Amino acid sequence: MTEREASLEQQTAVTLPLLGRRLCTTSRSRVPVCVCVCACRLCCPGRTMDVGGALLAHRSWGARLSRWGTPHPACAFCSTFAADCAVGGAAAVPSPSPSTPRFGRSSNMFRVVRRAGLQLQQQRASLYTLPKLPYAYDALEPVISKEIMExxxxxxxxxxxxxxxxxxxGADNDDLPASIAKQAGVKFNGGGHINHSVFWTNLAPPKKGGGQVxxxxxLVDRIKDTFGDVKAFQEKFNAQTAAIQGSGWGWLAxxxxxxxxxxxxxxxxxxxxxxxxxxLLGVDVWEHAYYLQYKNVRPDYLKAIWGVVNWDNVEERFSDAESKP
Known part of the structure; x- marks a missing residue:
């Protein structure tokens, strides 16, 4: 084993147990949502890992693959093997068989991994991008003003x-302490990107079905079984979300x-x-989401926003969630 391979093996020994067996799923808005928040517990029992750490681990492992070109044998312990989180179209790579842990440069697996690595390198400069809104900035007025939306x-x-x-x-070059130091920032900014990408699709102009319960x-049947009826659900949602101290989000999950x-x-x-x-449904209650229009009266904002909730989108998310095994 060369010095370079030994170094990779040492790094892999740290990364792979944290990744777990389930890498990532994709929401309706095509935003990656990492699920290795130790829901896996299949190959990392007793460990805990937040979303920030999961994103960094995925990014780091994918970059190592693109740099080395050949998957390391240790990845045979993981049932899902990926060149990256499939962000922006980066190819997911099938797991290697435990009986064939190494792959030569002439093998098909090598070519697949190499191609995925090249895709990752091309996308590195803009791994995440701001999604376009499915409506104009003034389309949600008078519930949410054009100024607030912009x-x-x-x-x-x-x-x-x-x-x-x-x-x-630069996450692919970070050592473990540096990666840990970045986790809070990745969780905050990555969470902000994920949450808002869901939020925009949860809304629709009244002329396009917004607010039509x-x-x-x-979904309505499940809401009735859980909360009594839709009105009771909305009242409970508003009460819990209005009670958030400081900034945050209210969710139907x-x-x-x-x-x-x-x-x-x-x-x-x-x-x-x-x-x-x-x-399924998220409502942003950071002050930047409503203060210019509703001032410090958060409950008024929460009552009004139901007039632009895209129930078709909420139903689609519910249907997708129910269809998964």
């Missing part, structure tokens, strides 16, 4: 994307373990995936 999307969301890319830019269907709905809140930009849940 600032919220072009300034605040863009800042999360910019900062996240900066943090991940469905009267029947699987789905548990893949219990297959149940729940109302939860997360502080700051923590994504609901950090609780092991799937987001």
């Amino acid at each position: 600032l919220h999307h072009m300034k605040h969301h863009q800042t999360y994307v910019t900062n996240l890319n900066k943090l991940l830019e 469905p009267t029947s269907g699987p 789905y548990s893949p373990q219990t297959r149940a709905l729940s109302i939860v809140t997360t502080p700051n930009q923590d994504p609901v995936a950090s609780l092991g849940l799937i987001p």
